[in-house]
Amino acid sequence: MAVETKLPYDKQYVSQFSEKRGEPNWMKEFRLQALEQSENLPMPKPEKTRIDTWNFTEFNHEVTGAEISNLEELPEQLKVFFDLESKNENVLIQRNHTVAYASLADSLKDKGVIFTDIFTAVKEHSDLVKKYYMRDTLSVDENRLTALHAALLNGGVFIYVPKNVVIDEPLQTIFWQEDEEAALYNHVLIVADQGSEVTYVENYVSHNDEKPSVANIVTEVIALDQARVSYGAVDNFAQGTTTYVNRRGVAYRDAKIEWAIGQMNDGNTISENTTNLMGDNSHAEAKAVTVGRGNQSQNFVANITHFGKGSEGYILSHGVMKDKASSIFSGIGKIEHGASKSNAEQESRVLMLSEGARGDANPILLIDEDDVTAGHAASVGRVDPLQLFYLMSRGISKKEAERLVIHGFLAPVVNQIPIEAVRKQLTNVIERKVN
Amino acid sequence: MAASTLVIKDLHVEIEGKEILKGVNLTINTGEFHAVMGPNGTGKSTLASAIMGHPKYEITKGSVLLNGEDVLEMEVDERAQAGLFLAMQYPSEISGVTNSDFLRSSINALRGEGNEIPLMQFIKEMDAAMDYLEMDKNMAQRYLNEGFSGGEKKRNEILQLMLLKPAIGILDEIDSGLDIDALKVVSKGINKMRNDGFGCLIITHYQRLLEYITPDKVHVMMQGRVVKSGGPELAERLEAEGYEWIKEELGIEDETVGQEA
Numbered sequence: 001m002a003v004e005t006k007l008p009y010d011k012q013y014v015s016q017f018s019e020k021r022g023e024p025n026w027m028k029e030f031r032l033q034a035l036e037q038s039e040n041l042p043m044p045k046p047e048k049t050r051i052d053t054w055n056f057t058e059f060n061h062e063v064t065g066a067e068i069s070n071l072e073e074l075p076e077q078l079k080v081f082f083d084l085e086s087k088n089e090n091v092l093i094q095r096n097h098t099v100a101y102a103s104l105a106d107s108l109k110d111k112g113v114i115f116t117d118i119f120t121a122v123k124e125h126s127d128l129v130k131k132y133y134m135r136d137t138l139s140v141d142e143n144r145l146t147a148l149h150a151a152l153l154n155g156g157v158f159i160y161v162p163k164n165v166v167i168d169e170p171l172q173t174i175f176w177q178e179d180e181e182a183a184l185y186n187h188v189l190i191v192a193d194q195g196s197e198v199t200y201v202e203n204y205v206s207h208n209d210e211k212p213s214v215a216n217i218v219t220e221v222i223a224l225d226q227a228r229v230s231y232g233a234v235d236n237f238a239q240g241t242t243t244y245v246n247r248r249g250v251a252y253r254d255a256k257i258e259w260a261i262g263q264m265n266d267g268n269t270i271s272e273n274t275t276n277l278m279g280d281n282s283h284a285e286a287k288a289v290t291v292g293r294g295n296q297s298q299n300f301v302a303n304i305t306h307f308g309k310g311s312e313g314y315i316l317s318h319g320v321m322k323d324k325a326s327s328i329f330s331g332i333g334k335i336e337h338g339a340s341k342s343n344a345e346q347e348s349r350v351l352m353l354s355e356g357a358r359g360d361a362n363p364i365l366l367i368d369e370d371d372v373t374a375g376h377a378a379s380v381g382r383v384d385p386l387q388l389f390y391l392m393s394r395g396i397s398k399k400e401a402e403r404l405v406i407h408g409f410l411a412p413v414v415n416q417i418p419i420e421a422v423r424k425q426l427t428n429v430i431e432r433k434v435n
Numbered sequence: 436m437a438a439s440t441l442v443i444k445d446l447h448v449e450i451e452g453k454e455i456l457k458g459v460n461l462t463i464n465t466g467e468f469h470a471v472m473g474p475n476g477t478g479k480s481t482l483a484s485a486i487m488g489h490p491k492y493e494i495t496k497g498s499v500l501l502n503g504e505d506v507l508e509m510e511v512d513e514r515a516q517a518g519l520f521l522a523m524q525y526p527s528e529i530s531g532v533t534n535s536d537f538l539r540s541s542i543n544a545l546r547g548e549g550n551e552i553p554l555m556q557f558i559k560e561m562d563a564a565m566d567y568l569e570m571d572k573n574m575a576q577r578y579l580n581e582g583f584s585g586g587e588k589k590r591n592e593i594l595q596l597m598l599l600k601p602a603i604g605i606l607d608e609i610d611s612g613l614d615i616d617a618l619k620v621v622s623k624g625i626n627k628m629r630n631d632g633f634g635c636l637i638i639t640h641y642q643r644l645l646e647y648i649t650p651d652k653v654h655v656m657m658q659g660r661v662v663k664s665g666g667p668e669l670a671e672r673l674e675a676e677g678y679e680w681i682k683e684e685l686g687i688e689d690e691t692v693g694q695e696a
């Protein structure tokens with residue numbers, strides 16, 4: 001049975017939504033054009049994953065949230081994402097579709113760093129946003145969901161790091177869907193100007209175990225010449241949320257983008273992470289871990305495409321599937337003609353813990369240049385009963401033995417994650433999902 | 436220390452439909468060291484694995500009781516909780532789990548919730564046992580058995596034995612693949628365990644190990660049964676004369692499992 005994919009949000013609704021937020025005209029037109037396109041575009045077609053019964057239409061598009069004046073006011077479930085011992089000077093919390101809390105160190109403001117919600121950004125930094133928004137990394141008309149994203153955008157942040165500014169402390173966001181039916185059309189746009197450096201950490205959180213909702217997320221990271229962006233994310237959408245998340249990056253000459261993504265949603269998820277290595281000697285690392293449980297179905301794509309000479313791409317993903325969870329992992333290393341001396345490496349490993357769990361790893365290398373190096377390793381397997389026997393023979397319960405094996409399986413990725421806060425968060429979330 | 440008794444009675448075990456053990460009888464009390472000897476393929480590892488609950492082995496007949504409690508009804512972890520320990524012939528490798536995390540989890544699992552070992556005490560005990568076994572300290576931070584040499588794995592099994600202090604230890608070919616120095620160290624570890632609260636079943640097909648560990652009782656396995664038992668003098672005779680005389684005495688042509696007497 002195919003679910004209705006037409007939405008109750010029409011031209012009039014979108015115009016009013018845009019006007020109410022005081023968006024510049026170009027943004028309103030951008031939305032309206034995308035809305036029109038969405039009607040004729042096909043849904044995305046993730047490899048080996050059927051999405052025709054997934055909910056993409058049932059949700060509330062606009063829900064406000066109360067502001068908070070202090071991180072201490074957050075519920076425990078959210079406090080765990082912060083190290084409350086440290087200063088946390090650069091934080092933005094979006095609660096439903098309201099900015100509930102926002103801070104940025106004065107020293108960074110003085111240097112011209114922008115870290116603000118997407119609506120403020122389109123008003124106050126209209127030209128800068130317009131220059132990059134949904135252009136370099138992803139086009140509106142890729143499929144119906146990317147077009148709907150543009151039409152229905154209702155949250156997100158914009159970060160701009162000026163030339164040669166190096167930010168030591170991470171910028172952190174929490175996108176908190178406190179309301180059980182609130183949908184998130186969230187856009188994160190990070191522009192790291194030449195020679196700048198920034199670390200960004202984000203968390204998506206929802207609590208709707210049963211109520212249906214939708215998350216349609218686009219991230220764009222633009223790393224200009226010699227810039228370095230370290231991007232950490234731990235996704236925690238609850239079971240009721242269908243998630244479509246596209247994280248895209250483009251790295252110019254000598255630039256580097258490092259992704260570290262914990263794909264810990266409990267609902268059905270399509271997650272794509274693509275980096276285009278445009279510049280010579282550009283570099284990308286895409287590291288991801290996931291734990292699937294319950295009946296969820298997930299599709300993960302990690303893609304690094306090399307255009308620049310001497311570019312380096314490294315994909316590493318490890319996933320554990322429990323219960324009846326199923327996941328498809330595709331790793332794509334693509335070297336375009338002319339990208340000589342490039343290197344594309346990838347490794348993906350899937351461990352299935354139960355009879356009903358399913359996993360599939362598809363390593364793909366597409367190489368259109370002779371003078372390159374490339375390699376891939378992939379494995380899909382069930383947990384070794386002899387490992388469990390060994391651990392249990394020392395008095396460890398079956399559950400604890402599985403917990404050790406899972407942590408061990410994910411450790412090679414978690415330990416390589418460059419952002420300490422993300423490593424800690426991941427260890428906690430893995431712990432929660434394993435128990 | 437509490438006294439314990441492990442009683443194995445008429446144990447029959449199959450693997451993949453093939454009967455390997457054909458009625459094993461053995462009783463081990465704490466305070467006693469038993470050696471089970473026998474050529475390769477006679478069912479020694481099957482006996483050890485079946486007692487511990489290896490998932491591949493099916494018990495078709497007989498019983499294993501520890502202090503009167505039915506071991507065969509227990510889950511593997513419950514067997515360990517009850518006081519059994521198996522040093523495996525081929526210990527598993529577990530990537531991503533450090534040796535020390537594993538040891539601490541094991542100790543805490545045996546001590547029970549609310550009675551976890553204080554971290555400093557754990558480190559002290561582990562360091563002392565590693566020193567005793569002449570193990571490199573960085574083995575504590577390496578992943579469990581991953582990339583360990585044959586000898587390192589065996590030492591690591593004895594390290595666990597020393598720290599977990601079971602009532603009954605079953606050591607399956609703890610001597611195989613060890614050079615003479617390692618053999619001495621491993622034996623030293625096992626001998627240190629000797630006390631009234633510990634009984635041991637030492638499985639080996641060489642007599643060599645028994646030069647360093649003196650067993651109280653020696654049993655010979657052939658064709659999936661214990662065919663002869665005696666005192667330490669039996670091991671000495673086996674060392675001097677090999678197994679042929681037993682085969683002749685009992686009229687056995689092929690001692691391996693699957694051959695009829």
Ligand SMILES: Nc1ncnc2c1ncn2[C@@H]1O[C@H](COP(=O)(O)OP(=O)(O)O)[C@@H](O)[C@H]1O
Binds near residue numbers: 455474480481482
């Ligand atoms: N996994 C297995 N599948 C089939 N046969 C096995 C398996 N493991 C052991 N056996 C058989 O069981 C018999 C006894 O093996 P084992 O108990 O390992 O002997 P030992 O430890 O005395 O050398 C041998 O004939 C061996 O071939």
Ligand SMILES: [Mg+2]
Binds near residue numbers: 479480481524608
């Ligand atoms: Mg054996």
